[in-house]
Amino acid sequence: MKKINFSVLFSHLLLAVLVTVIFLPGEKKTESPGSFLAAIALMELYYIYRLVRFPLKRESASGIISLLWILFLIWEIAVTKLNACHPVLVPALENIFHVFRMDWKEMLWGVLNSMELLFAGVLIGLLLGTLLGLICGWNQRLKEMFYPIANVLAPIPSIVFAPYVIAIMPTFRSASVVVILLGIFWPAFLKSILSVESIDKNIIDLARTLGLSDAAMLFQVLLPYSWPGTVKGLKVTFTTAVMMLTFAEMMGSTVGMGYYIVNYNTYGNYTKVIAGIMVVALVVTALSACVTFVQKKAIKWQNY
Structure with missing residues (x-):
């Protein structure tokens, strides 16, 4: 004490x-x-x-x-x-925090735009990756086809594809969503296939004796079984997504957290660059707190 x-x-x-x-x-x-x-x-x-x-x-x-x-x-x-x-590279703290008072509208607008893209990419990526992964994990033939592909693509950072995706997509916003989606989809897809492999065979046998259809097996057995693992990995998922989004915004956006940083970096305004980095840190912290809250509510038997 x-x-x-x-x-x-x-x-x-x-x-x-x-x-x-x-x-x-x-x-x-x-x-x-x-x-x-x-x-x-x-x-x-x-x-x-x-x-x-x-x-x-x-x-x-x-x-x-x-x-x-x-x-x-x-x-x-x-x-x-x-x-x-250094008078430019290391600005005074008074000047850095003064930026928040002067640019709060621009920062807030950038955060809101970034969060819209972030949640769209994460939700679509998680939904498609989880469902398609469970389907492929349940169907042996599909598993043999797509598991090797997922094994190759899952470890590749989606930011590698960002320049090409930005070039072929009609708008930057859609390109950003696709970059995030790719980074979330393949790990979720691979993890879902592995979760089907790890399920207790007794559970599968019991479900089969009840005569469940493939759709019922998917939504009543496999999905509830994989749900806790998906929720537990949300912190890593959102942290990775923020990294991918910020990188994508630095490449061609006109609004967002990443754009704010790279825009003022171009002009050598490192006071605002550091303020922008602080905003990203605050957003990641807030997302982490929200995910922890969701985890406590969604899987109450886990301790956080």
């Missing part, structure tokens, strides 16, 4: 030092620290919520927030107070 109390105390001590340093005069001229301080306040509030909501994880939460405060403190001293870093 003493260690936990010390870690909490240490994190708040670091916070006090960080806020004090922010208000000290520095060698580098920056934007107003208001946005930076507001972001710190939000992080601290979330940290306090974690302390209250999950008291058994206080030490780990304190360790994470302490590392974050240390990173901010080093960055603030090196860049703003001492002006010891």
